[in-house]
Amino acid sequence: MYSLTHLIIALITGGAIGGAAGWYAALTSRGDNKRRLIIELENQLDHAKQSRADYEAEVSEHFSHTADLLHKLTDDYRAVYTHLAAGAEQLCGDHVTMTEGALTGPDSADTDKPHLMEVAQPLDYAPKKPDEQGQLSETFGLDKSNSAA
Numbered sequence: 001m002y003s004l005t006h007l008i009i010a011l012i013t014g015g016a017i018g019g020a021a022g023w024y025a026a027l028t029s030r031g032d033n034k035r036r037l038i039i040e041l042e043n044q045l046d047h048a049k050q051s052r053a054d055y056e057a058e059v060s061e062h063f064s065h066t067a068d069l070l071h072k073l074t075d076d077y078r079a080v081y082t083h084l085a086a087g088a089e090q091l092c093g094d095h096v097t098m099t100e101g102a103l104t105g106p107d108s109a110d111t112d113k114p115h116l117m118e119v120a121q122p123l124d125y126a127p128k129k130p131d132e133q134g135q136l137s138e139t140f141g142l143d144k145s146n147s148a149a
Contacts, residue, residue, distance in 0.1 A: 128134040 133139060
């Protein structure tokens with residue numbers, strides 16, 4: 001009926017078709033997993049970017065509100081100072097003088113602080129005077145009268 005060659009050809013053909021179908025299924029299933037992973041990572045990245053943008057907007061809004069409050073505080077301080085100056089002038093007369101210069105900002109001459117310009121780095125040793133021996137000298141701290149005895 002059937003010869004051995006027909007059986008071998010059928011087995012080879014079936015194996016080739018099955019192998020090709022398995023190979024194709026393996027490639028497409030791995031590709032889907034990679035595509036899904038890429039899409040998921042892109043979604044996470046978009047979410048992280050949006051979260052960071054929201055955070056930056058909140059920080060900007062916070063500092064803007066803080067600046068507004070400080071400006072209002074400065075205006076309120078000026079109003080209180082002006083009220084106290086007017087009250088002191090009205091109630092005390094010539095005994096107390098308050099200047100309007102205190103209400104203005106600091107002058108550039110006031111911001112120059114020469115005592116801060118002279119600050120030096122701290123030394124890790126004790127400086128010696130010209131007529132003294134330094135701490136690293138071999139005879140530093142030795143009493144000369146005891147060495148003769």
